[in-house]
Amino acid sequence: MNRDFLNLINESLLNKYHPAQSRLHEAINYSLSAGGKRIRPLLVLTTLDSLGGNAHDGLPFGIALEMIHTYSLIHDDLPAMDNDDYRRGKLTNHKRFDEATAILAGDALLTDAFQCILNTQLNAEIKLSLINLLSTASGSNGMVYGQMLDMQGEHKTLTLNELERIHIHKTGELIRAAIVSAGIIMNFNDAQIEQLNIIGKNVGLMFQIKDDILDVEGSFENIGKTVGSDLNNDKSTYVSLLGLEASKQLLNDKLTETYDALKTLQPINDNLKTLITYIVERNK
Amino acid sequence: MNRDFLNLINESLLNKYHPAQSRLHEAINYSLSAGGKRIRPLLVLTTLDSLGGNAHDGLPFGIALEMIHTYSLIHDDLPAMDNDDYRRGKLTNHKRFDEATAILAGDALLTDAFQCILNTQLNAEIKLSLINLLSTASGSNGMVYGQMLDMQGEHKTLTLNELERIHIHKTGELIRAAIVSAGIIMNFNDAQIEQLNIIGKNVGLMFQIKDDILDVEGSFENIGKTVGSDLNNDKSTYVSLLGLEASKQLLNDKLTETYDALKTLQPINDNLKTLITYIVERNK
Numbered sequence: 377m378n379r380d381f382l383n384l385i386n387e388s389l390l391n392k393y394h395p396a397q398s399r400l401h402e403a404i405n406y407s408l409s410a411g412g413k414r415i416r417p418l419l420v421l422t423t424l425d426s427l428g429g430n431a432h433d434g435l436p437f438g439i440a441l442e443m444i445h446t447y448s449l450i451h452d453d454l455p456a457m458d459n460d461d462y463r464r465g466k467l468t469n470h471k472r473f474d475e476a477t478a479i480l481a482g483d484a485l486l487t488d489a490f491q492c493i494l495n496t497q498l499n500a501e502i503k504l505s506l507i508n509l510l511s512t513a514s515g516s517n518g519m520v521y522g523q524m525l526d527m528q529g530e531h532k533t534l535t536l537n538e539l540e541r542i543h544i545h546k547t548g549e550l551i552r553a554a555i556v557s558a559g560i561i562m563n564f565n566d567a568q569i570e571q572l573n574i575i576g577k578n579v580g581l582m583f584q585i586k587d588d589i590l591d592v593e594g595s596f597e598n599i600g601k602t603v604g605s606d607l608n609n610d611k612s613t614y615v616s617l618l619g620l621e622a623s624k625q626l627l628n629d630k631l632t633e634t635y636d637a638l639k640t641l642q643p644i645n646d647n648l649k650t651l652i653t654y655i656v657e658r659n660k
Numbered sequence: 661m662n663r664d665f666l667n668l669i670n671e672s673l674l675n676k677y678h679p680a681q682s683r684l685h686e687a688i689n690y691s692l693s694a695g696g697k698r699i700r701p702l703l704v705l706t707t708l709d710s711l712g713g714n715a716h717d718g719l720p721f722g723i724a725l726e727m728i729h730t731y732s733l734i735h736d737d738l739p740a741m742d743n744d745d746y747r748r749g750k751l752t753n754h755k756r757f758d759e760a761t762a763i764l765a766g767d768a769l770l771t772d773a774f775q776c777i778l779n780t781q782l783n784a785e786i787k788l789s790l791i792n793l794l795s796t797a798s799g800s801n802g803m804v805y806g807q808m809l810d811m812q813g814e815h816k817t818l819t820l821n822e823l824e825r826i827h828i829h830k831t832g833e834l835i836r837a838a839i840v841s842a843g844i845i846m847n848f849n850d851a852q853i854e855q856l857n858i859i860g861k862n863v864g865l866m867f868q869i870k871d872d873i874l875d876v877e878g879s880f881e882n883i884g885k886t887v888g889s890d891l892n893n894d895k896s897t898y899v900s901l902l903g904l905e906a907s908k909q910l911l912n913d914k915l916t917e918t919y920d921a922l923k924t925l926q927p928i929n930d931n932l933k934t935l936i937t938y939i940v941e942r943n944k
Contacts, residue, residue, distance in 0.1 A: 456759030512775065521682065
């Protein structure tokens, strides 16, 4: 993982909203500065970097993705949804502020995300393609749809197909968008964009499979929640449906497929491969 | 009001989401088809029509505004916000479905609104300006900010300035955006856009002043809520701060100012003037 990129991303996120401006701005800043791995913006910048583009061109879109991701966490934590009191060791937004403020902070982050893309040097057609990608990946046929499927799938034993459908939308779409955005910014042709789509979808799925494995194998200190909490919550996971060994095998198969797709794009360095490997081998 | 425009708008809104596709789509369609005056899209189309543009060019932006407006109503009705069980004589979204679905339906509508603007024949720079307008008018310094101020102002006696600040943001910004969008689509110069800004701000304020007057003077059958409900809720309104007569006088002054600004733009017909007059003289 590139420390410079991470610093750039964090600096950008933390300077966006000034807590003193209003209670709304304070609540937004609270969640944006709560940390997190910044996987999505890191993927945008690193994909550009590895494919010979200018990483800085991807910062606004990466920030937009992180804002969308952050709003989705704020709303997911609400009592009507997952009803979580803590996130990343801090009180969730509605616990620190109140429910109305948390709903509005999420709404504002989602809306403002589209603004990010406008303030760039990219040409107009590329900006419009990025806005299309952001909206498609996060709207009624993207992330929000996945969240809805997830809510409907609770306390049911899902088929592997149903589970995959949830994750492709709920977490997969934003990760796919991160990787594909680099190709849009670099004016890739359709065949190249298709390879990025394959890589993006795989990284999204691997991220989730790894999450499910960590839920069983991780230690409480590392993952910050009770080990086995998904199983105890009667939630279908890759591990509950496939078993631990087959889940690890699936992860490996997807990883090989991903490396192959990446090779066809002739990366100029190994940074993207390293970041993907980090996502798959992380222990939290 | 132009019946053809209204039909066009309603048809467009009702065909966007197919209830059979998923529970999420069903919930979105439920709120989009719950009626309403469609003031915002009507203003877009009518402004274009009166200033010599092509009304149809404004349909996608008008639909986007109505989607944003609809999401804001769904979220405002939630128990954590205004806690309303009925809206326009129908159960509110979270009462008909559930809270989680209502939150997600709002999120999806807000996200998808940006998609609308992309699917048009307008040139790329105009699309980007419209996306900028939509995002600015509805985000953390626009509508959502106004909603936050409104929540913070409850059970307090506000000054006239504070009340105006709430309304300029909460209802005013989307109405201003509706009117200004016509100028963007028609490639107006800065001076012309400034006149549209004045008209848009005034119409937004007049809409709210009229609402406050109706709350005192309207009949239950017409406005669909208990007459005097704002006063009973200890909510500051134009009428509670200025009195009924001064509120009507303010409305009249704003109307004159608005007609004057409109005249400088040399409208080719009276349709916009008629629509604005309808907004100010409506009895519900």
